[in-house]
Amino acid sequence: MSVRAGLWLPLFDELADPTTLVRLAVEAEEAGWDGFFVWDHVAWRAPIRAVADPWVVLSAAAAVTSRLVLGPMVTPLARRRAVKVARETATLDRLCGGRLVLGVGLGSDRFGGEYSRTGEPVDDRTRAEVLDESLAVLRAAWTGEPVHHDGRHLHVDGIAFHPTPAHGSVPVWVAGFPGTKRPMARAAAHDGFFPVNLTSADQLAEAVAGxxxxxxxxxxxxxxxxxxxxxxxxxxxxxxxxxWLLSDFDPANLTVDMVRGVLREGPVRA
Structure with a gap:
């Protein structure tokens, strides 16, 4: 499999303008990039003030591109309704002709208080349980068959989700710390692994082997x-x-010009 390259953009401040993001998506496709991925947050720590919605941005990008792989990296399913994500993912995947990838993870409260300040569970165990139940609901929903799920946190009683994704399902990439058993087992059960906070290629090799x-x-x-x-x-x-190699950007000093400079240099795949 050839290595692909993508942009991974925090939707903050200058990059919170959806019209700007749409232009960047078009430019990325023209410059030969393979993927266009965006952060999923409702708040971030100061001095960040403006935050865009990833689903609206990705929908707009889907409508003006034809080749880019698109997706949120990553969506913390514990603070989203699984049934709504089922509708969103299938609709967006249809819109982009099957180019959607769903990045998922636990998320974190420490960067913007997105859980504690909105009354969501903060502890890792509960969020992990909701994440796993949400993934089960999504996988069932994408089949188009009635979903029957009666879990500790989620309940779906016989709803069938139509339309289904363009190719019958949506690839799921699971984020997690390398070496931690539960995230690695979760990643192994799906379509990809996004190890976060990597410190070396050796650490990656060990995670891949695991x-x-x-x-x-x-x-x-x-x-x-x-x-x-x-x-x-x-x-x-x-x-x-x-x-997949994603070009990382620090949200603390991010500008549109900085992203555009990287974008125009083109993807680095080796």
Missing amino acids: VSALRQAADRPYDVVVSLDRGLDRAPYIAAGAT
Whole structure:
């Protein structure tokens, strides 16, 4: 599998303007990028003030592009309604002709108080349970068959979700810390792994080996997604198993000009 390259953008301040994001998506496709991924947050710590909605941005980007893989990286399902995400993902995947990827994870309260300030559960165990139940609901919903789910946190009684995604399902990439058992097992059960806070290519290789050992459908295409600083050597990470390389941006000093400069340089795949 050839290595693909994507932009990974925080939708903050200058990048909270949806018209700007739409132009960047078009420019990214013209410049040869493979993917256009966006953060999913409702708040962030100061001095960030403006935050855009990822689903609106991705829908607009889907309407003006034809090749880019699109997706939220990552959506913390514990603070979203699984039935609404089921509708959103299928609709967006239809709009973009099957180019959607759903990045998911636990999320964190420490950057903007998105859980504590909105009355959502803060503890990791509860959020992990909601994440797993949400993924079960989504997988069932995408089949088009009536969903019957009676869990500890979620309940769906016989709702069928139509239309279904363009190709019958949506690839799911699971974010998690490398070496932690539960996220790695969750990642192994889906379509990709996005190890966060990587410190080295060796750490990635170890994580890839761990997830590979847990996978039951080893013959199915699987992605390993890595975010890297622009100047970092990609080769060791590719050798360690990365299939997607995302250009990382620091939200603290992010500008449209900075993103456009990286975008116009073109993707680095090696």
